Amino acid sequence: MQTWKHNLTPGAKAGDVDGQSSPSGRRAFLKAGATAAVGLALPPLITGAAATAAPRPIGGQQEPFRGPIDDQPISLEFAQRRWNELGIGDERGALREITPEKTTNALRMLHKGTAHVYDLGDKMFPGVPAFPSAPPRRWDMYITWYDLGGENRLTGLEERFAAMTFQVGTQIDNLNHIGIDDHYYGGFTRDDLLPMPELVDPASRAAKATQDSQADHHGPGSILRGCPHLGAEHIGPIVTRGVLVDVLAYMQCHGRHEALSEGRDTLAPNYRITIQDIEATLGWEGISRLDPGDVVIFRTGWNKLWADSALWSRYLSSEPGIWLAEARWLAQFRPAIVGGDTWGLEVFPSPVPTRFGEPHQLLLAQEGIRIGEGYVTDGLSEAGKYEFVFIDTPQHAVGATATHNGPAAIATS
Known part of the structure; x- marks a missing residue:
């Protein structure tokens, strides 16, 4: 595979205008021929030890x-050094890179042409496929009916949940979701985050939650509360630049059959997306830079398996995606979220x-970079929109480890 080089400069200045693609674009790139250079250069990969720094204030980049x-x-030792650099006690992580200037620059991408809105969220319904756990991850909703009375014969329907978690479907993984041993982003420990940490067994915690809910017990001594730190209430509305890394389309266009599934409509199960794949895809798309505060989304086609219950076992048994070197490569650019359609x-x-x-x-525990899962990017791919305004308004679910909402992309024709 030939690797195209890009000027993806980590830590770009806040005053730079986000979303400025290489003027060639994908069409010009392809027209120039397979051997044309696009005049871009990758930053050198840093091979020395991470530089240490004094603890940074919690505000700002x-x-x-x-x-x-x-x-x-x-390494927990390296992660602890990063927490000192990023801010002990920080609860926002890389979302701090989405400054007012960042949002303003992202919105400038819409100043020409007609804006089109693309839905990035999957449909939620009872029985959706979820990674196995005990108690199981479920989104089991039912509808209740009420006869509310009055001469006007008011009736109503409301949803209730027999079982529910944000950790299924289209979601943002939050910083309290994953730790390194008993340590979490910002220097928090398990006992700092877990209500009633003396109850360790998941079944015991589920039984206590049912008991407290039935007793309408939400006060001191109740398990019915979220994490006191790093909860989803710290996410807030997100409006920033989005970048689609359409690895699937790149592989299909270039006949990279070894990277594709048998039907060639998804990446192959367990296919590792390499740094070289990311570089080549961005160059093909005409994307010249990744900036702090971006939302970077990978397209593998894996969401197609979500839509067919006969394929759910395949959907959950494997998935294509990045691994550690790619996560470190992405982390040098300080994206707010790294996501995908898996x-x-x-x-x-x-x-x-x-x-x-x-x-x-x-990404989560060491770097404070949130992870997006279950994004649906087929519409963006079909329209050839690789830069866009990413918007999400996550629920302020206090203490939650993830959050649902229907994220969207806005791009101009």
Whole structure:
């Protein structure tokens, strides 16, 4: 595979206008021929130890990741050094990179042409496929009916949940979701975050929650509360630049059949998206830069399996995605969110059978970069829109480890 180089400069100045693609674009790039250079250069991969710095204030932009771009295992010692750089006690993480200037620059992409809105959210319904756990992850909704009375014969319907979690479907994984041992982003520990930490067994916690709910017990001593730190209430509305890394379309266009499934409508199960794949895809799209505060979304086609219940076992048993070197490569640009159209973002099963979920640990727990899962990007791909305004208004679910909402992309024709 030929790798095209890009001027993806980590830590771009806040005053730079976001969303400025290479003027060539994908069409011009393709027209120039397969051997044409696009005049862009990657930053050198930093191979030395991460530079140490004094603790940073919790406000404002944060110190970008500097360290080896490799697959070395996650280190709690290195993560603790990063928390000192990013801010002990910080609860916002890389969302701090979405400054008013960042949002303003993103919206400037819409000043010409007609705006089109693309729905990035999957439909939610009882029985949706979810990674297995005990108690199981479910989104089991039912509808109740009320005869509310009055001469006007008022009746009403309302939804209730027999079982529900935000950790299924289109979601933003929050910073309290994943830890390194008992340590979480910002230097918090499990006991700092977990209500009633003396109850460890999930079944015991579920039984206590049912008991407290039935007793309408929400006060002191109740388990019915979220994490006191790092909760979803710290996310807030998001309006920023989005970048679609359409790896699937790139592989299809270039006949990279070894990267594709048998039907060639998705990436192959367990296909690892490499740094070279990311570089080549961005160059083909005409994307010349990734900036702090961006939302970077990978398209693999895996969401097609969500729509067919006969394929759910395949959907959950594996997925294409990135691994540690790619997560470190992305982290140097300080994106606010790294997401994809799969249920877990990273390649599964893991390239190393004895290690599980390390890209989640690196992005969430070490770097404070949230993870988006279950995004539907087919509409953007069909329209050839690789830069857009990303918008989401997550629920202020106090203490939650993830949040639902229907994210959207806005791009001009």
